[in-house]
Every structure is written in C-alpha cells, then in structure tokens.
Amino acid sequence: MNAILEPIQTTGRTVMQFFASIGRISSFAGKGLYHAVLPPIYWRLLFRQFIQIGYYSLPVVGLTTLFTGMVLALQSYTGFSRFSAEGAVATVVVLSVTRELAPVLAGLMVAGRVGASIAAEIGTMRVTEQIDALNTLSTNPYKYLIAPRLIAGILTLPILVLIGDIIGILGGYIVSIYSLGFAPENYLRNTWEYLEAMDVISGLVKASVFGFLVTLMGCYHGYNSGRGAQGVGSATTNAVVSASILILIFNFIITKIFFS
Amino acid sequence: MTKKNKDIKIQLKDVCKSFGDNHVLCGASLDIHKGESVVIIGGSGTGKSVLLKSILGLIVPDSGTILVDGEDVTKLPIHKRDGIMQKFGMLFQGGALFDSLPVWENVAFGLLQNHAMPRKEAYGVAVEKLRSVGLGERVAKLYPAELSGGMQKRVSLARAIATDPEIIFFDEPTTGLDPIMADVINDLIVKATKELGATTLTITHDMASARKIADDVAMIYDGKIIWRGDAEGIENSGNAYVEQFIHGSANGPIAIAV
Numbered sequence: 001m002n003a004i005l006e007p008i009q010t011t012g013r014t015v016m017q018f019f020a021s022i023g024r025i026s027s028f029a030g031k032g033l034y035h036a037v038l039p040p041i042y043w044r045l046l047f048r049q050f051i052q053i054g055y056y057s058l059p060v061v062g063l064t065t066l067f068t069g070m071v072l073a074l075q076s077y078t079g080f081s082r083f084s085a086e087g088a089v090a091t092v093v094v095l096s097v098t099r100e101l102a103p104v105l106a107g108l109m110v111a112g113r114v115g116a117s118i119a120a121e122i123g124t125m126r127v128t129e130q131i132d133a134l135n136t137l138s139t140n141p142y143k144y145l146i147a148p149r150l151i152a153g154i155l156t157l158p159i160l161v162l163i164g165d166i167i168g169i170l171g172g173y174i175v176s177i178y179s180l181g182f183a184p185e186n187y188l189r190n191t192w193e194y195l196e197a198m199d200v201i202s203g204l205v206k207a208s209v210f211g212f213l214v215t216l217m218g219c220y221h222g223y224n225s226g227r228g229a230q231g232v233g234s235a236t237t238n239a240v241v242s243a244s245i246l247i248l249i250f251n252f253i254i255t256k257i258f259f260s
Numbered sequence: 261m262t263k264k265n266k267d268i269k270i271q272l273k274d275v276c277k278s279f280g281d282n283h284v285l286c287g288a289s290l291d292i293h294k295g296e297s298v299v300i301i302g303g304s305g306t307g308k309s310v311l312l313k314s315i316l317g318l319i320v321p322d323s324g325t326i327l328v329d330g331e332d333v334t335k336l337p338i339h340k341r342d343g344i345m346q347k348f349g350m351l352f353q354g355g356a357l358f359d360s361l362p363v364w365e366n367v368a369f370g371l372l373q374n375h376a377m378p379r380k381e382a383y384g385v386a387v388e389k390l391r392s393v394g395l396g397e398r399v400a401k402l403y404p405a406e407l408s409g410g411m412q413k414r415v416s417l418a419r420a421i422a423t424d425p426e427i428i429f430f431d432e433p434t435t436g437l438d439p440i441m442a443d444v445i446n447d448l449i450v451k452a453t454k455e456l457g458a459t460t461l462t463i464t465h466d467m468a469s470a471r472k473i474a475d476d477v478a479m480i481y482d483g484k485i486i487w488r489g490d491a492e493g494i495e496n497s498g499n500a501y502v503e504q505f506i507h508g509s510a511n512g513p514i515a516i517a518v
Contacts, residue, residue, distance in 0.1 A: 121360075128354055130357075135317070136318075137369050137374075
C-alpha cells in the first residue's frame, strides 16, 4: 500500500510547497509594494539604491549590449548573405536588441550583480539581528529595507535598458560599417524604417518587470535567510537562480501579451 | 517588600511557544514592576531569548498573554505596535549595529526615524550619549566594523538608551567580553538605567553580571520560570536548580546531554 501511496504523497507535498512559497512571495511582494507607495518614503535610502542598482550596473549592461549588438550584426550577415538579403541586417539588429536581448540580458546581468548583493546584505542583517534591531527602533523593515530596493529596481531597469538599446544598436552599426562594409546612411535608414514605438516600449515594460523580479527575489531570500554564513550563502544563490528563471518565464508571458 | 506594591510594567501569563516539536516556552509567567531590574538566568537553549523576543513582538507566542502597561502586545494591530515599541530600548547580544551607517547615526537612529529630529541636533544627542558610555566624539564618525567588540557593545548601549526608553532589555550584555570590560559594561548599565529610571530585563548566564545588575533574579528552566527572588537571596535560594546553576556544577537536577 505504502509503495503505491508514496509517489503520490511526494508529488502532493511538492505541489503544496510550491504553492505555499508562491503565496509567501506574493504576500511579501504585496507588503513591500504597500510600503513603497505609503508615506513616509525614505528619499535618502531610495537615492542610495538608485546609485547601487542603476548607476553601478551601467558598465556591465553597456558591455553586454555592445557585444551582443556586434555579434548579432556578424551572425545575421552570415545568414542573410546566403540569400542576398544583407539589407535586413540593420532591421534584425534593432528589433532583436530592443525587443528581446537588451531587456533579457540586462535583466540577467543585473540579477547576478544586484540580486546577489541585495540577498547577501539583507541576509547578513537578518543573521546579525539588525532586522530585529530595526523593529525595536520602531522602524518597519519593509519600509526601510524592502521598499526602496523595489522602487529602485522598477524604475532604474528601464533606464538601463534604454541606454543598453542605444549601445547595442551602436555595436551593430560599428560592425556593419567598419567590418562588413555597409554604407552608413543606408544602414541607419534601415534601422529606423522598420522600428516601431511598441518595440522599444515592450522592451522597457519587460525591463521594469525584470527589475521588480530581481529586487523582489533578492529581498525575499535575504529577508528569510537561514542562520549563519551558510544561510546567507544559499539565500544569495536562491535569489540569483530564482530571479533568472522568473525573468525567462515572464519574458515569454510579456511577449505573448504584447505581440499576439 | 515595598517594590511589590508598585505598578506592574510587564506581565507574562502562561506564555507558550514551540518551534515544530521543540517546546521552547511552556507556561512561562513573570511580573516585572515599574523601575525594577530583573535578571533572568538560565542555561543555553532554555528559551531566554525567545522570552525577550516575545515581549518585543518579534516572535508571536502560541498561547498566553503578555501585558505591557496593561496592553496585550500579542494582539496589537501593526500600527499600534510601533507606539508600544517606542517604550522599548534593546541591547542585542551581538550589538546588531547597522554596519552601513556611521556610529553616530546608529546611536541617533530612533531619534532620526521616529522623532524626526534634525540631523544636526541628533548628532549632538548622539555625541552626548556616546560620552555617557565613555566614548569620545572621535568615535562618532567611524563605522561599526572599525570598532572593537567592547566599543561596539558600548555604542549599542548608547543606541538602546538614546530615546530615553521606559523599558530596556539587555540580551547577554557581557557575553564575549573580557572580565574587566564586562564589569565596565555592567557599571554602565546600572548607571544608565538609574539615570533614566527605566524598567529593565536582562538575560544572561554570567553570574557576576547578574549579581551586579539585578534587583530580582528569576531562573528559567525547561520553558518555565522556576524560581524568583531578590539578588542577595540567591545564595540561599533553597532551590536545587538555582544552586547548581550559580555554582556552575555539572552534577545536579539539570541534566545536560553530552
């Protein structure tokens, strides 16, 4: 009897745990967002997070999109030249960068950089009782720690991605002009002609959602970190892994909503 | 005893808390009177910290009531809890200083956040509080990581008393310090609480510290307060558990799994 029931029990338990953690994360996100819109807002902390999450991520996002744009031009040229459609290179570069690659790659890079550091910082604060100390000083940790990070994530990622879009297109331009021998005016005309506002906007909406997911995962795993160095270590890993997976899932969902 | 007639500041009634199968507190009851200094002694893992955190509302007990000035803190809505918390100051075992903030902002944290004091004024108060725990203004601009363990404890003490709280909790104030620094901290605690007229609750397993700070001593064992009496009477408690604990003997009714 047990042998029959055990797989069913295990499946049931796993499913229950899965939904339980979705519930916990949702309620955590709800509390964080509630405190993000409810005054008072800690401007000083918010500004610090803008610098941490936005400004310091510029180099990594810039480099990622620059090389992505360059590779994209090279690869699509190789493909399109086989049926003499080289003119499409510019369009392929600009659409891929703005709609997909800039938001997704920037999101993943920021997940590694920012998600990990948020989880490690808040996790260490949990372990060293600093979060309890906040409570005893009548300061709500959601308002003081979580809300500024969520707001900064939601608002800075679109800006980062917009800059990434420009740098990515520039990367494709550099390769096309200096290595593949395109005429600059033709290339630029092809870039603009088929670009619609919705391509860029959808990318920025994605970026905003990804920024929320990355900071949420960092905060959630850090806040619920286990005891000791090991607890903080696994909180960091979980934050990065879960943020990356969620980015890929939500990328599909948002694309489906926008373009179907 | 005259102090028994004073108002009860904190009252615990049959507080129980379990984590899974581990019954940390079961039926803990304790009255703390206004202006009194109570020290709870007990071995590691007997529920001392859980008791403190339950009063602070950081842990919600499974059953029982905790009254602070007659209000049940276990059933308070969140917006009211902040008001109650302003009565409390707490010295954490590890200091729990915010390492992203300089020392003076740590000390003035409660003033800056809740009393919305201008930063300049708060700095003045912080320096004054630091001085009262024997630290100069030089320390104010340093970060917690740049301080020694003893100095961190003192900064943490300054933070606990900065908002002039009515109730102060000390979680193992002398653990991890050398005997001389421990005595310095004990003296500071006695001095600070006398000046504020605060009600204090300390948990410790350091008997020297307990003797120095306490008006009353309570012993916690197996999730209950099993003995309570004044600090002078502890040598003649007539309780086998207390005897064993204060003499630090491995033999007695308290069995420790090795």
